[in-house]
Amino acid sequence: MTITKFLSRYNLHDSLISEITFDDDKLFITVDFCYWMQNGYKDDDPETGVINLIFHDVHSYDGITGKVDDFSILDVVYKDNFIIFSICDDYNDVFYKLKFTASSVNVMHERMLCEDCWIEMKQHKNGHTLSWVCENCGYNITTSFFEPYEDDPNTYSIYLNSEHKGTLEEIKLISEIAKCKYLEAKKILRTIGPTEIFRGKAVEVISIREKLEKIGLVFSIFPEFPY
Numbered sequence: 001m002t003i004t005k006f007l008s009r010y011n012l013h014d015s016l017i018s019e020i021t022f023d024d025d026k027l028f029i030t031v032d033f034c035y036w037m038q039n040g041y042k043d044d045d046p047e048t049g050v051i052n053l054i055f056h057d058v059h060s061y062d063g064i065t066g067k068v069d070d071f072s073i074l075d076v077v078y079k080d081n082f083i084i085f086s087i088c089d090d091y092n093d094v095f096y097k098l099k100f101t102a103s104s105v106n107v108m109h110e111r112m113l114c115e116d117c118w119i120e121m122k123q124h125k126n127g128h129t130l131s132w133v134c135e136n137c138g139y140n141i142t143t144s145f146f147e148p149y150e151d152d153p154n155t156y157s158i159y160l161n162s163e164h165k166g167t168l169e170e171i172k173l174i175s176e177i178a179k180c181k182y183l184e185a186k187k188i189l190r191t192i193g194p195t196e197i198f199r200g201k202a203v204e205v206i207s208i209r210e211k212l213e214k215i216g217l218v219f220s221i222f223p224e225f226p227y
């Protein structure tokens with residue numbers, strides 16, 4: 001949202017800053033935010049909660065960075081294109097100013113709240129896309145993500161553990177997984193003790209595991225499979 005909209009929507013007075021990070025052209029400010037001070041606050045909402053402010057296109061930043069001990073925000077003004085936070089280290093009675101320019105700001109709540117309606121948005125997951133939608137006004141935020149196993153660089157082996165009967169269903173599956181002929185698959189199934197039937201990445205291991213479990217074959221994965 002624009003800085004003007006942000007400052008008209010969010011009253012930061014008395015909220016506490018716990019961390020400030022300036023990275024490339026982004027300024028991140030972690031705030032223990034006073035929901036109870038806001039217009040539209042309802043009694044059954046939480047009184048406070050952590051929010052992350054992400055200011056974009058910050059080319060000059062004049063202020064402190066790092067973890068700070070809950071410095072309180074006295075006020076925030078927007079003047080001559082500069083955003084100026086006046087904050088106070090209450091414990092040591094020291095005042096600081098954070099002065100910067102920014103093109104826009106995103107406010108990330110622990111619960112995702114609509115920037116306009118202040119109500120919790122519904123999360124939807126579709127493939128690699130995660131989105132939150134406000135059912136009141138339709139405002140939405142979309143982000144893409146990857147599951148940890150999709151980025152896992154390790155190679156895993158799947159071993160068939162014990163002697164199996166070697167039914168046609170089992171033979172077909174092992175032949176498919178081990179990429180071998182039926183006769184070879186039958187031999188693997190009737191072998192006592194572990195035989196490696198597959199070596200590859202976690203994504204494939206997950207889909208093979210599902211197939212093996214479905215027909216009740218006994219197997220193990222090495223190294224230990226964390227998913």
Ligand SMILES: [Zn+2]
Pocket residue numbers: 114115116117118134135136137138139
């Ligand atoms: Zn809304």
